[in-house]
Amino acid sequence: MVYKSAGFLDRAEEALLEGVRLFPGESYFYYEIAKIYKNSGRIEESVEFLEKAVALKKEFEDELLYTKLYLANFYIEKGRTDKAFKIIRKIHSPLPTPFFYYVISKLYYYVGETEKGYSKALQGMRLSPKHMQPFLEIIEEFEGLNEEKLRDIINKTELNPVIGLKLVQLLINENRKDEALKLLEELNEKFPVDSEVKEIYLKILWEIGRKKQVVDEIEKFLKLLKEKKKAFKCENCGFETDTFDWICPKCRNWETLEINCENR
Ligand SMILES: [Zn+2]
Known part of the structure; x- marks a missing residue:
């Protein structure tokens, strides 16, 4: 149970189910029950009730789609890719949303279709670079993130701290400090209050003896940090x-x- 007040939820569920019995044509009851189930992890039942709600009222369609994707994602993690595929195939007009691409990408990776998995992940990251992290985790799990891969992703999406620092770390590990510093300067310029970028940037500057610059950077950073x-x-x-x-x-x-x- 997600909620502390499980007793209240049970009563709410009971009352809503009673509502369904009394007013079977009222979409609101199905939708509210679906919400309770979704929030307490009973996703299969949630989908079931949302389908009934959508049959009565189209406006719940997006909620149904997202909940189906959530269920498919749950099945993939349980190793039930067959069930996940079944759900995805039945989605007729998918919204082009990052979550959709994430689930599809993961599904392809899990069944060994690496190229398709990667291509869907790129589509999702291009659509929404702000959601890059979960995509990178999947790619890393199935393909690893070597230099070539990281550069390919940056070229096909955008440079941000999430992916930029992975590349920086790799360059540092290979003792290619000049290249790492160049990339860090770019990241520091673009993302001046990212604390991870700053930490690694300052560490490198210190190591190569640019200590005056470290002090200046820290002063600038402390000012910006107040608003972080x-x-x-x-x-x-x-x-x-x-x-x-x-x-x-x-x-x-x-x-x-x-x-x-x-x-x-
Ligand atoms: Zn919110």
């Missing part, structure tokens, strides 16, 4: 968190958590 926010922000309710999720933990909206632009 958390890594992700919900574009709907403004909730801020450092942990990414496809669903906002506060307002339960889909895909509204984005990299917090106030930090960039």
